Amino acid sequence: MTFWDMEFTAEAMPDLLSGLWVTVQATVMGYLIALTLGLLIAVVRRVRVLGALVHGVMEFIRTTPLVAQLVFVFLLAPSTVTAMTVGVVVLGVHYSAYTAEVYRSGIEGVAKGQWEAARALSLPASRTWGAIVLPQAIRKVIPALGNYLIAMFKDTPLLFAIGVAELLTQAQRIGSVSFRLVEAYTLVGFLFLAVSIPSAILIRRLERRYAAV
Template identity: 65%
Template structure:
């Protein structure tokens, strides 16, 4: 193990890690918002719309993320939709994980007692007020642990962005390893960096769970 080379390579690896974290944060934000919208549509939309959304999400869940990345980055340009590698990666990650977060939200919504819905109707609360002030605060608190798990899962899936040339952590490690024939050092450093960030994320999630999650 060439420790001096690891020290020399660390700035480039950290630059790749910044892309990895950026893609994770942006993709996760998209997954949280889109998943919530999907869950609300399935809960409150007419049956035909709800069923259509359900099957779309099933299709996304049943196809590999790598295939979806290739579709967004390599296929959409033929339809006139050209995206940068990072943008394509964020969209693919966000939509893919939205299919999972939607199910998490749905379980949280189903866990809200029916009496809460009935009380909101009895008070003649508008639909928006019912959702934002009564239902969602209770539902989201119940699913914080599961949502947090998907954040870490998405972070660990970001190396797939290597396939669409996003200069993330694994991309930089592979480049440096190929240029210097030192794959042991670069790939080992990648593993350590992933462990560090994942552990810190898990600690943050546990804090949020203890502070906000329902007992």
């Protein structure tokens, strides 16, 4: 048996690329949920009573393992809900607990005078948030938000716990059948790098272009 079999590599690549596509889909959809829900949570947390309740829930999510959350929600979900749907939602909610903190730091970084000026001009809350606070806050936290995109991408292999056929799951299946684990897992590493490195470069470019100096 040779160390590296190019014929096996060619045969395995279609299934691995299929798993990579599932991984990318789960990451993108989960990230969109995390960005949207995280922003909503950051805004709601400024309401005293409701904010304290939301903070408690977010602390619980951050301090429990993602894989345990995936399995727990999957077991409770109706049979009509697919594993992929559960995985995307749980990924999004889990990471919203982190993006909410990122947004919160950006919001708190907006100068107090900006808030006071908005009140002096009697601007409605929607105008204050949409035109003054959020544009400044989001620019400051672009790098941190981008880092969570890469972190989520690296966490998607945990979806194997609920049966989602993502990249690592495909590699395990192929390796267990062919007994060529070296090629299977090495290809997984290269495919992850093929996505994460361009993503990191794009995030750095966005940081230089939009992040506040």
